[in-house]
Structure formats: C-alpha cells, structure tokens
Amino acid sequence: MKVALRTLLDRSVKKMGKGINPVVKASALVMVERAYNEGITVQISEGYRSLEEQAALYGQGRVYSYNGKNYSNLAKPIVTNAKPGQSYHNFGLAIDFFIVSEDGKRAIWTVNAKWQRVAAIGKDLGFEWGGDWSSFKDYPHLEMTGGLSYTQLQAGKKPHLKLEKSNISKTGKGDRLIIFIQKTLNGRYKAAIEGDGVYGPKTRSALIKGLQTELNKQFNKKLVVDGKWGPKTKNAIVTIKKGASCNITWILQAALYMKGYDPGPLDGEFGKNTETALFKYQRASRISADKLAGKETWNELFDRESGR
Structure with missing residues (x-):
C-alpha cells in the first residue's frame, strides 16, 4: 500500500524542528506534496540544527571542542x-x-x-540546491538564504523571505497549530485571514491588530487598530512577565510559535514553558535575555515581515 501524503508531511514537520524558518517550512511541505502528486514519495530528513548539534556533527572524525565541551568522535568519518x-x-x-x-x-x-x-521542484519554489555546487556536491541539501552570509546571520541580521501564493499548499495542510492561531484571530479580532497554516504578512498584521486591541482594552492606550508596527504602537508596549494571565500573553505565545519557539499550550498563561521559549528566542535574536516581554522583545517579534 502506498504511503499517505499526510504521513510524509507529518514526518517532515517533525524532522524540520521548531527552529525552522516558516517560509522554508511551508515551501518544503509544498515540495513534498508536489512530488507526491507526480508519483514521487519524498520526505524531509532534517531542518533546523542547533549549534551544539552542529558541533557534534563537525566533531565526527576530528578532535574538536566547542564552548568548553568536547565533541571529538574519531570513531566516525568526517561528514x-x-x-x-x-x-x-x-x-x-x-x-x-x-x-x-x-x-x-x-x-x-x-x-x-x-x-x-x-x-527541480525545490528550485522552482525558491530553494538553492546543493547538487548544483561545483566544489562540494551536497545532493540532499536545499537552502533559502535571503542573500545573507553566515557572518551577517551570526551578527543577527534576518533574511526577508517571502512566501508566494504559488508556494502555498493547495490542500490546506499547513501547520495545524498556525491554522488554530489564525482561526482564533478571526474569531477574537475579526481578522478575516485564510486558515492556511502559513505565517505570512496577513497573519503577522492580525497579531499586531490583536495586540493593539488588547493594549487599548487593558491599558487604555487609544491606538489605531491598523495592524501596522508603527512608532505609536512601539511606544505603547507594556512589559509582561511570568505569572501574567491575559490575551497579550496569548499573542506573545502565538508570536513565539510563529518564530519557531514552542511556548507550550496557547492558553494565555505566562508559565515556565512560555518563559523558556521567550528566553531561547531572546538569546537567538541577540537581544537582552531577561525573560521579560518588553519593548525590545516585541519590536524584534514584529519589526520585520514574517520569517526568522
């Protein structure tokens, strides 16, 4: 019996991990789906890889240490x-x-x-293929860099990746939790966005509208609810921390998930899981890792178009 497309998609989502860029993730799933429709069964074997995981990989076949930890593994070949x-x-x-x-x-x-x-399908969706490289052929590898070098990324610069409508799954099988977030935004804030499971500009704007609405309700900020991340909204931001229980916490949880950091249940409760996700996001974004969702954090979450 032929493996179901849903099985390949679910496996791929799991393998890509939470730190994967949402545009890269969505495009990868479309690639799997398009290939399946052409009779080719394919799945993603890896996506996001932490620095520690990279150190362990680099340590294969070498004597190597990173951040004071030994990653040497001479029993395995260099990969x-x-x-x-x-x-x-x-x-x-x-x-x-x-x-x-x-x-x-x-x-x-x-x-x-x-x-x-x-x-070829991947390249059509905007990926660069390692099989086209001249010096070292990496046939399983596909990447979207946004034209940024490692040095620029290490310095904290973020790629501006755009998901074209042609890259969105026609079967509506995007990230199911993002679909839940989109439906909640529609019901709670009348956002009227498509539940496609992809974090795009409209979903980002809807999250900002939700934040503006809650700032007006809870703190009487009198903001124009326009979904734009402008100076007045930036200045109206309040700091929330562990123990907070409100819709602003829910928006924070949703925004963290969109960036690839799992805050646990999207329940509006600023608990340990949300604090941990926030801390990891702050460290990765090279901003103050104070576990507080203040102006610097909100600005990092919303100052750019979607994508990590």
Missing part, C-alpha cells in the same frame, strides 16, 4: 566542514531530503531522475 554557525541549518534556512519507497518504509539515497526532479 561536514561546517563549524557551528557556518551552516544555514543553524539558522533554520536549510533542509535535507531523501526519496522513500512507495510504502514509506525504506529510505532511498540513490541520486536518480526522481531525486533530480524533486530538486
């Missing part, structure tokens, strides 16, 4: 020349894929016509 921070996986901007047997039970690593077709 990468990328140190921590020198792979686009470390910034959620790259994925790896492989072909699977029709029943979904066996990985196929042979670079054949099917493999090249999947790569």
